[in-house]
Amino acid sequence: MKLNWGTGIVIAIIGFIGFIMYFVIAMSTDKNYNHDLVTEKYYQQELEFQHKIDATKNANTLKEKIKIERTNEGVKVHFPTDFNLKDIKGKVFLYRPSDKQLDFEIPISLSNTYLLVPENRLLGGRWNITVSWNYKNKDYLYQEELVY
Template sequence: MKINWGTGIVIAFIGFISFILYFVIKMSTDSAYAHDLVIEEYYQAELGFQDEIDKESNSNKLTENINWKKSEEGLVIIFPENLDTQKITGIVSLYRTSNKNLDFEMPISISNNQMLIPNNKLLDGRWNLKVDWKYEDNAYLYKKEIMY
């Protein structure tokens, strides 16, 4: 049986369309390819964006800002030494962009100007670290993308 060029083009189109449809269906139904939004209430969070800008501006005005390091026990968040740690309050949030089920928040608890987040809460990979804290009457925000 001989196939002419018109039939060949139709077969090529059908093959290409089938190939594309296979991948569309595979990506939309397979849970391994599921990607979640970083924040569920995206538009509500957008309204508070100016507050975040103000807090980050306050944080940048500090003579010494928050820092972090990886240790044997976990992630260590280092607060400025020139501040009284008894007056620092707030929340540390860690967001995993690839899986919202790994996201968590912890209240700030400081000893020796440091806060430890244990290894058992963190998996290797990229995290968004966010420290929203208050010292006396001033609000501060530290954001950093870290590789753990």
């Protein structure tokens, strides 16, 4: 049997489609490739977006801004010194974009002007830090990327 150009092109296209389909099926069924969403409650977070915008504006109007510092002990989150430490309520959320199992949250409980996130909780790499707190019934929000 002799193959002509048309038959050869059809065989090549079928072979290429089969090759691509193999990789699509292999990637979508393999457990090593995790296809998680950034967050499970995406729509709920979208509805709270205006509240976050207002809280971020409140944080930007402060005379003394919140400061995040990397030290040997871990990460220090410095709060404004003119705030009464006992009136600050909130949380610090550390989000790891590459692995959601490493995400964690620390409630704000201050005895000094800073909150220390211990070094043993942080692996090297990129972290998104979100500090949301309430002081005298006013909400504040600060977000920063940190490479640890």
